[in-house]
Amino acid sequence: MLFNSLDFAVFLPIVFVLYWFVFKKSIRSQNFLIVIASYFFYGWWDWRFLALIAFSTLVDFIVGKQLDKAEDRHLRKSLLVLSILVNIGLLGFFKYYNFFLDNFITAFTFMGMPIKANSLNIILPVGISFYTFQTMSYSIDVYRRKLRATKDLVAFSAFVSFFPQLVAGPIERASNLLPQFFERRKFDYLQAKDGLRQVLWGLFKKLVIADNCAEFANTIFNNSTEYGGSTLVLGAVFFTFQIYGDFSGYSDIAIGTSRLFGFNLMQNFAFPYFSRDIAEFWRRWHISLSTWFRDYLYIPLGGSKGSKVQQIRNIFIIFLVSGFWHGANWTFIVWGALNAIYFIPLLLFGTNRKNLETVAMDKRRPSLREFSSILGTFALTVFSWIFFRAESMSHAMSYISGIFTAQLFQVPDFSVFPGALTILILIFGFLVVEWKGRFGQYAISRMQAMPSKARRWSIYFLIILIIDIFGNTSEEIEFIYFNF
Amino acid sequence: MMIKLFLKQVSIFLLLLVVLNFLLFILIRAFYIRDYDQVDLGYSEYLLADSHGTPLGDFTEIHDVHNFSGQSDSYLDMERKLRFLIRHTKVKKIYISVDDHTLSPTREDQNNLDRSAYYSDREDYSSYKEFIHDKYLNYYCVFVNDRYSLIIKNFLQNELFDFSKWGGSRSKNSWEDMSALQQKEISTDRINNYFEFALPSVVMSSSLLRIIAICKANNIELIGLRFPLTKTYLGILDNESYNADSILRINDLHIIDFDSLYMEQDYMFRDMDHLDKEGGEKFTEILFDSLEEKKVY
Numbered sequence: 082m083l084f085n086s087l088d089f090a091v092f093l094p095i096v097f098v099l100y101w102f103v104f105k106k107s108i109r110s111q112n113f114l115i116v117i118a119s120y121f122f123y124g125w126w127d128w129r130f131l132a133l134i135a136f137s138t139l140v141d142f143i144v145g146k147q148l149d150k151a152e153d154r155h156l157r158k159s160l161l162v163l164s165i166l167v168n169i170g171l172l173g174f175f176k177y178y179n180f181f182l183d184n185f186i187t188a189f190t191f192m193g194m195p196i197k198a199n200s201l202n203i204i205l206p207v208g209i210s211f212y213t214f215q216t217m218s219y220s221i222d223v224y225r226r227k228l229r230a231t232k233d234l235v236a237f238s239a240f241v242s243f244f245p246q247l248v249a250g251p252i253e254r255a256s257n258l259l260p261q262f263f264e265r266r267k268f269d270y271l272q273a274k275d276g277l278r279q280v281l282w283g284l285f286k287k288l289v290i291a292d293n294c295a296e297f298a299n300t301i302f303n304n305s306t307e308y309g310g311s312t313l314v315l316g317a318v319f320f321t322f323q324i325y326g327d328f329s330g331y332s333d334i335a336i337g338t339s340r341l342f343g344f345n346l347m348q349n350f351a352f353p354y355f356s357r358d359i360a361e362f363w364r365r366w367h368i369s370l371s372t373w374f375r376d377y378l379y380i381p382l383g384g385s386k387g388s389k390v391q392q393i394r395n396i397f398i399i400f401l402v403s404g405f406w407h408g409a410n411w412t413f414i415v416w417g418a419l420n421a422i423y424f425i426p427l428l429l430f431g432t433n434r435k436n437l438e439t440v441a442m443d444k445r446r447p448s449l450r451e452f453s454s455i456l457g458t459f460a461l462t463v464f465s466w467i468f469f470r471a472e473s474m475s476h477a478m479s480y481i482s483g484i485f486t487a488q489l490f491q492v493p494d495f496s497v498f499p500g501a502l503t504i505l506i507l508i509f510g511f512l513v514v515e516w517k518g519r520f521g522q523y524a525i526s527r528m529q530a531m532p533s534k535a536r537r538w539s540i541y542f543l544i545i546l547i548i549d550i551f552g553n554t555s556e557e558i559e560f561i562y563f564n565f
Numbered sequence: 566m567m568i569k570l571f572l573k574q575v576s577i578f579l580l581l582l583v584v585l586n587f588l589l590f591i592l593i594r595a596f597y598i599r600d601y602d603q604v605d606l607g608y609s610e611y612l613l614a615d616s617h618g619t620p621l622g623d624f625t626e627i628h629d630v631h632n633f634s635g636q637s638d639s640y641l642d643m644e645r646k647l648r649f650l651i652r653h654t655k656v657k658k659i660y661i662s663v664d665d666h667t668l669s670p671t672r673e674d675q676n677n678l679d680r681s682a683y684y685s686d687r688e689d690y691s692s693y694k695e696f697i698h699d700k701y702l703n704y705y706c707v708f709v710n711d712r713y714s715l716i717i718k719n720f721l722q723n724e725l726f727d728f729s730k731w732g733g734s735r736s737k738n739s740w741e742d743m744s745a746l747q748q749k750e751i752s753t754d755r756i757n758n759y760f761e762f763a764l765p766s767v768v769m770s771s772s773l774l775r776i777i778a779i780c781k782a783n784n785i786e787l788i789g790l791r792f793p794l795t796k797t798y799l800g801i802l803d804n805e806s807y808n809a810d811s812i813l814r815i816n817d818l819h820i821i822d823f824d825s826l827y828m829e830q831d832y833m834f835r836d837m838d839h840l841d842k843e844g845g846e847k848f849t850e851i852l853f854d855s856l857e858e859k860k861v862y
Contacts, residue, residue: 101568268567268568268571269567270567270568270570270571273568273571274571274574277575499722500722503718503721503722538578538581541578542581542582542585545582545708546585549707549708549714550714550717550718550721551718552714
């Protein structure tokens with residue numbers, strides 16, 4: 082079920098009413114409802130893969146219990162390895178099987194030893210990269226004795242399958258989300274109101290920004306050989322806003338929906354396109370995944386400790402793995418490597434933790450220096466997204482070589498893209514709102530502080546109107562991260 | 566307690582949203598629906614056509630025929646209108662357009678189903694859900710109807726966001742004033758739009774067959790009309806057709822074919838296949854004169 086569908090608009094109020102009125106008597110019954118609703122939500126897309134979630138849940142639940150009990154180091158390690166193998170195994174089969182097979186065939190053919198093997202027609206279960214990482218984090222935290230294993234299968238199932246964040250995150254840490262399933266939930270008026278506001282903003286990002294940008298980005302990327310340099314740049318910029326609107330929009334809807342049920346999920350995006358360097362960008366983009374890799378991969382590898390060579394190696398590892406996490410394609414790996422390359426100078430000069438504060442603190446506008454840093458970082462990001470969006474490495478390379486032509490300095494022909502100017506105006510407006518709201522959890526979170534209710538509500542109506550008029554509501558476009 | 570307050574606030578918000586929707590609907594009604602929901606029920610003969618029928622305006626009324634045509638009306642829209650007429654009038658005769666393009670699959674997207682829902686009734690739908698959606702939700706709810714949003718969006722884009730139009734007035738060339746090359750280009754675009762598919766639309770064909778059956782069942786005389794076209798358009802069209810007229814012929818119904826009536830009179834046209842107002846007036850006379858003279862084919 083998609084957040085931007087009528088099905089969800091019917092589903093959500095029903096679950097909300099059941100949750101707060103019918104199942105309110107005990108935490109356990111509320112958790113039970115969450116499991117049922119979440120399985121229904123997921124099954125709406127494809128019920129066959131529910132077994133996969135159930136299997137992953139059961140494995141980690143049992144492993145967690147055994148890990149909690151076991152004192153023997155070897156046994157504990159074996160149990161952890163079992164959990165990781167099962168989760169990575171599932172992910173590997175569904176997501177990477179054909180990729181490895183194709184590359185093995187290519188490599189053996191290249192070495193003069195052609196092999197024959199048939200690739201499988203495998204459907205990628207939606208959200209598999211997200212819930213497997215979430216359950217793995219549970220097993221690792223229990224292994225590290227950071228968290229006690231739960232004995233409540235219903236609560237654990239609810240934690241794994243919690244519908245707002247099941248298919249595209251945020252990838253919650255068990256230590257943050259799981260305890261919330263054991264706390265008595267009291268309806269919080271302000272929290273619920275804030276949740277609805279965040280859902281509204283998420284819908285705006287998805288339907289107005291992302292889905293409209295998608296139309297132009299797809300046209301330009303799919304026919305890249307037909308366009309000149311400046312149009313190709315425009316296509317990359319459209320994709321840059323598409324992916325941000327799409328993914329951060331999803332996260333906003335997920336976080337907002339969770340708040341309606343009394344849950345607090347972690348912030349997943351913190352205005353990444355206002356970052357002054359790439360290190361700051363990665364502290365602000367897909368935070369739940371970045372911190373996952375930091376906690377469970379980067380730090381165990383040694384993190385920023387050790388020699389510069391080791392540090393560079395660690396940076397490359399997490400960016401390459403992060404790229405590979407996104408998809409079984411060399412383009413994602415190169416995208417990861419490119420970001421690592423961007424990061425290395427900051428690491429070498431020791432400036433990777435220079436910009437920890439939000440840009441232009443207590444100021445309305447950035448300084449010229451800040452502005453140019455933001456612009457520079459944005460340009461690097463736009464460039465790297467070309468690899469992310471391209472169908473293949475050859476497509477990415479031809480796209481980039483198409484940019485660096487004489488036509489790069491010509492104004493794109495907007496008459497070929499009716500409506501593109503309107504979208505650019507909307508993007509500008511969107512950036513202004515994001516800039517003004519950059520100190521909050523999401524751009525319009527500080528509207529609560531507005532004293533005039535009439536003014537607040539007028540803004541909500543205006544957003545709804547813009548979504549209705551400019552939003553791409555005629556078709557339900559899937560979120561990009563459903564594919565990861 | 567708090568949840569009740571929350572639900573109360575949400576309800577008020579939704580209520581205000583309904584009010585906003587109502588205000589927007591008034592705008593939509595004024596600019597988009599306009600007189601689409603206007604029909605004179607005092608006639609026994611009606612003209613059902615798409616935009617080809619609209620230039621005939623009220624001139625048909627001199628001949629006791631009410632022009633019930635609508636821009637982009639498809640056979641599905643005409644079918645709804647026909648059923649409406651049967652329910653509310655003593656309709657005896659229907660003139661229906663059977664031009665080359667009327668069975669085009671393009672008509673499945675380019676139609677007036679959102680507006681013609683006004684004329685529909687429960688019995689026109691296979692399910693109650695469909696009826697409620699089309700007749701009420703889609704028709705009255707601006708936030709549900711994508712076409713309404715598109716109209717507002719296009720208006721804003723064309724009038725406000727298109728900087729080339731700022732500070733200047735636009736002039737539209739009449740068909741006659743256009744160069745031969747321009748006429749060719751526009752005609753080719755139009756033909757490409759309608760004739761990109763090899764076969765006629767099954768949906769439209771079925772609807773036309775239903776219209777024929779309904780007319781037979783209700784003793785309504787059905788006459789097919791083929792409207793005049795320009796020489797340039799006819800030349801490029803080169804006899805390409807989805808043959809809506811053949812369906813009528815197979816059913817022993819009359820066709821009045823005027824497609825080459827004004828081959829040499831470009832001044833009668835607004836564009837490649839639409840008469841202008843003056844052309845519409847003159848054509849009405851010829852149409853009904855020929856009917857009186859029984860020049861039906």
